[in-house]
Amino acid sequence: MMKIQELDADRLDMAANMLKAIAHPMRIAILKHLEAGKRLTVTEIHELLGIEQSTTSHHLGILKDKGVLCSRREGKNTFYYLKHDTLSQIVDCLQRCTCGE
Amino acid sequence: MMKIQELDADRLDMAANMLKAIAHPMRIAILKHLEAGKRLTVTEIHELLGIEQSTTSHHLGILKDKGVLCSRREGKNTFYYLKHDTLSQIVDCLQRCTCGE
DNA sequence: GAGACAAATGCAAATATATAAATATATTAT
DNA sequence: ATAATATATTTATATATTTGCATTTGTCTC
Numbered sequence: 235m236m237k238i239q240e241l242d243a244d245r246l247d248m249a250a251n252m253l254k255a256i257a258h259p260m261r262i263a264i265l266k267h268l269e270a271g272k273r274l275t276v277t278e279i280h281e282l283l284g285i286e287q288s289t290t291s292h293h294l295g296i297l298k299d300k301g302v303l304c305s306r307r308e309g310k311n312t313f314y315y316l317k318h319d320t321l322s323q324i325v326d327c328l329q330r331c332t333c334g335e
Numbered sequence: 336m337m338k339i340q341e342l343d344a345d346r347l348d349m350a351a352n353m354l355k356a357i358a359h360p361m362r363i364a365i366l367k368h369l370e371a372g373k374r375l376t377v378t379e380i381h382e383l384l385g386i387e388q389s390t391t392s393h394h395l396g397i398l399k400d401k402g403v404l405c406s407r408r409e410g411k412n413t414f415y416y417l418k419h420d421t422l423s424q425i426v427d428c429l430q431r432c433t434c435g436e
Numbered sequence: 437g438a439g440a441c442a443a444a445t446g447c448a449a450a451t452a453t454a455t456a457a458a459t460a461t462a463t464t465a466t
Numbered sequence: 467a468t469a470a471t472a473t474a475t476t477t478a479t480a481t482a483t484t485t486g487c488a489t490t491t492g493t494c495t496c
Binding site: 243245246247248249250252253254256257258259260261262263301317318320321323324327328329330331332 | 344346347348349350351353354355357358359360361363364402418419421422424425428429430431432433
């Protein structure tokens with residue numbers, strides 16, 4: 235039998251891990267490109283952002299591992315996309331909050 | 336004269352710093368209590384969450400420093416509150432995304 | 437199978453973050 | 467000024483993250 239508090243703590247940890255995964259300039263930039271159900275390959279992202287292939291893959295791995303993205307291999311390519319569409323809200327919110335400061 | 340890319344990079348950094356500030360179980364718990372324009376003192380939060388006073392102040396300092404919270408001193412107390420009401424969206428979104436996994 | 441392309445992994449150095457304990461500052465009341 | 471209460475800062479140690487490079491694994495075409 236598990237206490238409610240533990241459940242809460244577990245969910246808080248999960249939420250913190252998701253946010254930690256997103257909380258990186260490059261990974262926010264990645265999410266901006268994946269709004270509205272878009273699917274992109276590792277190479278497309280690495281070219282869009284101008285960062286190393288291995289670095290790109292690493293960032294995508296973190297986002298996938300923490301439940302932010304899903305991936306699907308199709309032939310030579312692996313497409314990445316948002317696990318929950320609603321996650322775009324976070325990017326939108328950040329965009330609004332960093333407008334005028 | 337500043338390039339657009341630099342502006343983008345600056346905003347991404349600012350956004351990442353805000354998120355990094357939020358991405359911690361205790362700090363998410365703090366934000367949950369500050370929804371809907373609520374204002375709470377350091378002591379209230381430290382009693383609500385059952386964590387050390389100095390730890391509480393430290394967390395609040397991080398949230399304020401990174402632009403998530405504002406504070407206002409009134410007598411002996413310092414009240415903390417959300418800088419942008421819209422930031423509650425992030426907590427709401429996390430709550431939805433960590434429901435069933 | 438060999439070669440080409442796409443993606444993932446292991447590694448190491450630099451950098452960043454968390455935590456708690458101790459200390460310091462600010463405000464009010466006496 | 468002193469004591470009491472409320473916050474904030476400092477410090478040190480432990481731990482985690484970022485990054486590029488080199489390597490490896492997976493997939494397709496020939």
